Amino acid sequence: MSVGKIPFLEAVNGSTVMLPCTYASCIGIKNLYFSWQFNDNGTMQKICDSVIPTEDAKPDVKKYKEYNERVEFVGKNIKNNISIVLWNITFEDGGQYICFGRNPKEKDKNHSAIFNLIVVDELRVVDNTLTIIIASAVGGAIALLMGFMLLKNLTLFVLAKLEEKNKECLVSSSGIDNTENGLSGSKADSKPTPKKK
Template identity: 50%
Template sequence: MKPDRTGSSLWSWLRPEERIFKGLLLTLLLGGCWSPGAHSLEVSVGKVTSVEALNGSDVLLPCTFSSCIGYEDLLFRWSYKRNSTLELMFEATIKGPEYEPRILFSDYRVQFAGTSKSNNISIILFNVDFDDSGQYICYAKNPKEKNRVHRATYTLLVVSEMKVVDKTLTTIIVSVVGGLIGFLVVFLLGKKLILFAIAKSRERKECLVSSSGIDNTENGPTGSKGNTKQTSKA
């Protein structure tokens, strides 16, 4: 007699392996963006988080964002951290992925250098000087995440001259490797030419031996007289 499942939980009637499978599937479906504490919006300045720039040059401050649940009316800012305070440099909003940013504020030395099509919110800082050395914060807030704030930091060091990298060791290594490769190529070519010359010499010797044997056969054994025709009698 089959047990009555009326009013009972369907989960309780599943086999253990079915429970495990459905549990994993449910975890995957509810994981990622929807898991508690997960950051659906991420802000990044890239793998290299610092740069050196010459005094008086222009510098790109990179920043991108990603969102697995999408975004709407995204607010982003660039700020410079001077001592313990943040000085606003740039501020804009993006209505959605198909819209370009609407600039709310921009310092006179700052220009937007990104595009919402690739979630790029980078800026260019013109004519940097030594006072511009420090930390720059890229900040973003997505209303779809209940205005949760996300940020990333990029460090700029302004110098009077760029450091000269000593390439002596690199040059030596490249020269040695190049010399070894060149020697190997010459050795292989020389070996091939020698083998070719040896093969040709053997062919020439075999040809001479063969030709000598043919001549001796036609002329008969050494020391024998050739057949003479008998003089016919009249």
């Protein structure tokens, strides 16, 4: 039995809530008994129950006492869903709800999941100031780091281009020096020797 990833709900007095529950079995089900109960200060009150003969079979759900008019079985056993809706909740409805199941194919092992309903006057407004400050600081730090990396890469690129240009200047100026100084391999050596008379 599972009531989902978040096993609690905060709801306003007088509203309607869904109490989620699903079941799962790796060997399948046959005559799976399930029930919803409310923990009223240690006394378990039955809300509804039924037997599901086979998977995807729609069960005939029996509702109990005070919940008869305020409970609706909405799971309909579609995709193993046995959720219920509780209409017009009051402060007295706040507390633990137990989704219980017993599968004869699993040697009648008992399974249950607890869902907590918190009934309030009005829903609290969540103050996100701290979250916004943290997100802004992290975002600013990432932007600063990216700017630094971009500036570093640009500087390295410019320095590499300047160094390349300086190498070209050195190569071309060394050729000019050789020619002017008359070193071997220079243009001065290529003059023909004067003829003797």
